[in-house]
Amino acid sequence: xxxxxxxxxxxxxxxxxxxxxxxxxxxxxFVYSNESFxxxxxxxxxxxxISYNTEEYCCNASEYSEKRWNYAFWRxxxxxxxxxENKNNEGVKILFQWYKENGIENIGFEDFNNIYDDxxxxxxxxxxxxxxxLTIVSDVARQLQIDGTILHKFGKIPIIVHDLxxxxxxxxxxxxxxxxxxxxxFLEALNRGFE
Numbered sequence: 621x622x623x624x625x626x627x628x629x630x631x632x633x634x635x636x637x638x639x640x641x642x643x644x645x646x647x648x649x650f651v652y653s654n655e656s657f658x659x660x661x662x663x664x665x666x667x668x669x670i671s672y673n674t675e676e677y678c679c680n681a682s683e684y685s686e687k688r689w690n691y692a693f694w695r696x697x698x699x700x701x702x703x704x705e706n707k708n709n710e711g712v713k714i715l716f717q718w719y720k721e722n723g724i725e726n727i728g729f730e731d732f733n734n735i736y737d738d739x740x741x742x743x744x745x746x747x748x749x750x751x752x753x754l755t756i757v758s759d760v761a762r763q764l765q766i767d768g769t770i771l772h773k774f775g776k777i778p779i780i781v782h783d784l785x786x787x788x789x790x791x792x793x794x795x796x797x798x799x800x801x802x803x804x805x806f807l808e809a810l811n812r813g814f815e
Contacts, residue, residue, distance in 0.1 A: 624718040627711070628701065628760045632670060633769055635699050643675040644774050646806065648691055649761050649781045649797070650698065651754045653728070653747050657704040659712055664728030666750045668711070668757055669698040686814035689806050691782060702753070715753065724752060742787055754793050757781055761797035770802075778803035786810060 636647075648671045657665040673694040681688040702711035719727060727749040735744030745751035761779040764770050770777060780803065781793035791810060794803050809815070 622718045644672045647672050647779045649757050652783045653750045659704045662727045664747045665704050666753045668702040669700040671698040684809040684815045689809045758793035758796045778806050
């Protein structure tokens with residue numbers, strides 16, 4: 621049985637331990653799928669990378685500002701953990717083994733007939749495989765918060781689990797990832813629509 625959470629935890633912890641900037645205020649766990657991401661015969665594959673932002677880079681932006689919390693404004697210093705760019709990426713191989721072991725099929729497919737409610741609010745969970753990976757990543761982030769890895773290295777800062785759209789599932793995943801209220805300011809900023 622593939623222990624994908626252990627694999628991600630160990631890799632993330634190793635990467636984070638090498639971050640040395642003193643003013644890191646938030647960590648990004650970026651889960652994203654795109655039609656151009658292909659692996660084997662599948663497309664629209666979900667990838668996963670991590671990064672961070674600093675007070676200096678956001679110019680000490682205000683507490684609820686878009687510049688502070690919207691990933692589009694962050695410096696794009698990502699480290700890819702699950703990637704389709706390199707077909708030998710260990711992370712994507714483990715992810716697909718995990719999908720197989722858990723009976724997850726039709727990876728990358730999204731049923732566009734069932735992703736909006738009658739008021740046209742997005743209620744979907746992304747393409748098949750996306751929400752499953754998002755949930756795993758959120759659980760790994762939660763473990764890093766609970767065991768003190770983040771607290772001891774950076775103090776009480778949030779891990780934001782997200783994609784580019786900040787849908788309902790981002791709030792759910794980020795809330796789960798930060799069990800001690802580490803992400804409350806981000807979540808408030810998100811609910812305000814960023815300022």
